[in-house]
Amino acid sequence: MTIKYIYIDDQPSSAASPYAKGIEQHHQQLTVCHQQPIEFSAQLRNLRQEEYSGLILDLRLDELKNSSGKVTEYRATALAQELRTRATEKRITDVPIALLSTNIKFKASFEKDDTSHDLFDAVYTKESVLEDGVRISQELVCLAKGYILINESKGTNRDFVLGLLNLKVDDFGFIDPRLGSEFEGERKRFPVHEYARFILRYLLNSSGPLISEKVLAARLGIDIESSNDWEKLRDKFFCQCQYDGIFNEAWPRWWMFKVEKTWQTLTDSNASLRGLDAHERVENLIKATKLKNLFSPAPIEQGYSTKFWTLCKGFQKPLDPIDGLLVSGRPPEPWQDKCYLSIKAALERVGRNEGLKVHPLERSRLSELKGK
Incomplete structure (x- = not known):
C-alpha cells in the first residue's frame, strides 16, 4: 500500500524537495510530492482530481512566485478550511492535513491564532525534519491509514468512537461517560476529520485515560534511562495495558485504568500507586517481577x-x-x-x-x- 502526500509549499523544488525527501526516506510506503501553490480555485480543482492520501502544507503560501510567475493570495489555513468544509459536504474525500513550516512563521502567526489549530492533524517544524524524520514519517503514514479506517468503519455515535479505540464493552465502565458524548444524537455520521481530531487531541496527545511511556514510567516510579529492565517490565508485565486502537502505531499509549488493575494484581498490594513514593513502587515491582535492574528517578529539586x-x-x-x-x-x-x-x-x-x-x-x- 502506497501512502502519497502532496506537499504544497511556495518554495521552488530545489528548496522544498529536501524536506519531502527527508520525510519519505524513512518509510517504504510513503511518497511525498512537492507542488507550488496555484490560484485558489484552480488549486481546489486540481486537488479534487488527484489521488492522494494526505496533504502537507507550508503555513505561508503567499510569499514567493510560483512557476507561472504569480504569487498566490492565500495561506495554508484558508486552504485547509475550505478542504475541511468540502469534505464535510462530501464533495471531496476527507484526508489528513499536516502543517510544515519554520519556527519563525509559527511564532509570527499560527501560534497566536488558536482557532486555526483544529484544521490540522499534525504540526511540524521544518527544522525538526532532519532530526525527527522517522517519527514524522511514521505519524503521516499512521494518519493516512487511520483516516481510511474511519471512513470504512460503520457506526455513528459514541459507541462508534469507543470502538475505534478498540475498547471492549466491559471496559466502558472505566471510561468517563462524557468522553465522546459530543458524538451522541440523531446525526447519522460526522466527517472523518472530526473523529480523528477528537481522538488525537483529546486522547492521544494529552494524558488522561491514555498515557505516554514517560508518564507510565513516572507513575510506576521508574527511571527509564538507568533501568535496564524497563523494557522487560513494560513489554512483559504491562503489555495488556497497551493501547491498540486507531493511530496506535505512531502514538504508543497505555490505558491507565488497566495499569492500575495490573498493578493491584501483580503486586497483590492494597496500596494504590498514587499513595506510594517512587522507591516504594519500585520495591513492590522488583519483588513481584524479580527484575532487579529497576531504579527510581531523582526528584527535579531536592x-x-x-x-x-x-x-x-x-x-x-x-x-x-x-x-x-x-x-x-x-x-x-x-x-x-x-x-x-x-x-x-x-x-x-x-x-x-x-x-x-x-x-x-x-x-x-x-x-x-x-x-x-
Whole structure:
C-alpha cells in the first residue's frame, strides 16, 4: 500500500524537495510530492482530481512566485478550511492535513491564532525534519491509514468512537461517560476529520485515560534511562495495558485504568500507586517481577515529593503535582489531566520561549515563591 502526500509549499523544488525527501526516506510506503501553490480555485480543482492520501502544507503560501510567475493570495489555513468544509459536504474525500513550516512563521502567526489549530492533524517544524524524520514519517503514514479506517468503519455515535479505540464493552465502565458524548444524537455520521481530531487531541496527545511511556514510567516510579529492565517490565508485565486502537502505531499509549488493575494484581498490594513514593513502587515491582535492574528517578529539586504522577512540561521529568504550578492554556476536558510546570522550571522560566506560561490563577503563588 502506497501512502502519497502532496506537499504544497511556495518554495521552488530545489528548496522544498529536501524536506519531502527527508520525510519519505524513512518509510517504504510513503511518497511525498512537492507542488507550488496555484490560484485558489484552480488549486481546489486540481486537488479534487488527484489521488492522494494526505496533504502537507507550508503555513505561508503567499510569499514567493510560483512557476507561472504569480504569487498566490492565500495561506495554508484558508486552504485547509475550505478542504475541511468540502469534505464535510462530501464533495471531496476527507484526508489528513499536516502543517510544515519554520519556527519563525509559527511564532509570527499560527501560534497566536488558536482557532486555526483544529484544521490540522499534525504540526511540524521544518527544522525538526532532519532530526525527527522517522517519527514524522511514521505519524503521516499512521494518519493516512487511520483516516481510511474511519471512513470504512460503520457506526455513528459514541459507541462508534469507543470502538475505534478498540475498547471492549466491559471496559466502558472505566471510561468517563462524557468522553465522546459530543458524538451522541440523531446525526447519522460526522466527517472523518472530526473523529480523528477528537481522538488525537483529546486522547492521544494529552494524558488522561491514555498515557505516554514517560508518564507510565513516572507513575510506576521508574527511571527509564538507568533501568535496564524497563523494557522487560513494560513489554512483559504491562503489555495488556497497551493501547491498540486507531493511530496506535505512531502514538504508543497505555490505558491507565488497566495499569492500575495490573498493578493491584501483580503486586497483590492494597496500596494504590498514587499513595506510594517512587522507591516504594519500585520495591513492590522488583519483588513481584524479580527484575532487579529497576531504579527510581531523582526528584527535579531536592526536597520535592517522589510520589510522581505527571511530567514537568519544562524539564519533561517526573513530578508530583504538589511541587508544580498549573500551566496556562486551553482548559482540559473532564477526563484529561492538568498540565504542570515544576516550581523550579517556573522560577527559571524554562520553556518560556516555547510558550510555556504559568496559569493566571497560579501567578500570585509564583510571585510569593520568587520573594523567598
